[in-house]
Amino acid sequence: MRGGGHNTAGSAAADGAVMIDLSRLNDVVVDPLAKRAVAGGGATLAQLDAATQEYGLAVTGGVISHTGIGGLTLGGGMGWLTRRHGLAIDNLLSAEVVTADGRVQRTSETEHPDLFWALCGGGGNFGVVTRFEYRLHEVGPLVQVGLLFFGLDQGADVLALNRRILRDLPADLALLTSGVNAPPAPFVPEEQRFQPGYAMTVVGFGPVEQHAALLDEVRAAVSPMFELVTPMPYVALQ
Numbered sequence: 001m002r003g004g005g006h007n008t009a010g011s012a013a014a015d016g017a018v019m020i021d022l023s024r025l026n027d028v029v030v031d032p033l034a035k036r037a038v039a040g041g042g043a044t045l046a047q048l049d050a051a052t053q054e055y056g057l058a059v060t061g062g063v064i065s066h067t068g069i070g071g072l073t074l075g076g077g078m079g080w081l082t083r084r085h086g087l088a089i090d091n092l093l094s095a096e097v098v099t100a101d102g103r104v105q106r107t108s109e110t111e112h113p114d115l116f117w118a119l120c121g122g123g124g125n126f127g128v129v130t131r132f133e134y135r136l137h138e139v140g141p142l143v144q145v146g147l148l149f150f151g152l153d154q155g156a157d158v159l160a161l162n163r164r165i166l167r168d169l170p171a172d173l174a175l176l177t178s179g180v181n182a183p184p185a186p187f188v189p190e191e192q193r194f195q196p197g198y199a200m201t202v203v204g205f206g207p208v209e210q211h212a213a214l215l216d217e218v219r220a221a222v223s224p225m226f227e228l229v230t231p232m233p234y235v236a237l238q
């Protein structure tokens with residue numbers, strides 16, 4: 001199955017495997033009072049986030065917005081909100097599934113609970129999920145973002161610091177360190193652009209002061225080469 005911008009309805013590969021394209025099954029309906037969203041099985045994270053953030057709500061997704069919610073949710077789904085609200089699959093309330101015998105079944109903890117249990121960890125092996133219903137949480141819409149960039153020679157210190165901080169990090173803060181090339185962005189000094197290094201991204205969903213205190217702790221431990229600290233909409237972060 002694939003989400004994204006593919007428009008073929010279905011095609012058979014040489015080995016007989018069939019590709020089912022769900023990309024047009026991408027509608028997202030939000031119930032802001034019940035804090036629930038129902039999304040088509042081919043929706044992307046960008047589509048889910050855009051619809052839920054209209055109401056200041058969100059569910060855990062991954063950190064790259066063109067990922068499909070189908071594979072992400074059925075595989076667990078980790079992102080900025082995981083420490084606060086669990087995995088994407090932890091927030092799945094029900095699913096509409098087309099099973100191999102062509103039946104359309106609604107599954108939840110009370111309807112076809114065995115199938116629902118299988119979906120919660122069994123990936124896409126039990127049928128085609130055409131609708132995902134999620135529990136939503138109040139998020140943003142503005143969140144605090146700090147991106148601190150370190151040189152290659154600081155890698156061991158940065159990764160050790162990342163591990164130490166994560167042990168006691170409050171759930172309102174999220175931390176991700178990745179090995180990347182510095183982007184050609186205005187906040188990056190000219191000579192550092194495209195250079196490899198380590199980016200530590202610190203996201204705050206709670207008070208600004210809490211986020212600022214963690215950034216101070218990081219700077220005191222390992223000096224970043226440059227940084228960007230700014231509030232931004234959650235959808236922009238995604």
Ligand SMILES: Cc1cc2nc3c(=O)[nH]c(=O)nc-3n(C[C@H](O)[C@H](O)[C@H](O)COP(=O)(O)OP(=O)(O)OC[C@H]3O[C@@H](n4cnc5c(N)ncnc54)[C@H](O)[C@@H]3O)c2cc1C
Nearest residue numbers: 001002041062063064067068070071072077078124128129
């Ligand atoms: C750039 C990038 C960034 C990523 N970042 C994260 C991240 O931050 N957090 C994270 O948790 N994961 C992340 N991932 C991993 C991602 O969650 C998986 O690749 C996921 O499988 C993508 O889902 P998809 O629907 O787009 O993929 P697809 O390739 O379309 O599907 C993957 C699998 O899921 C099955 N499947 C898809 N939709 C359905 C459906 N509706 N019903 C039944 N089965 C279905 C497919 O058959 C296939 O087996 C990332 C992947 C990429 C490429």
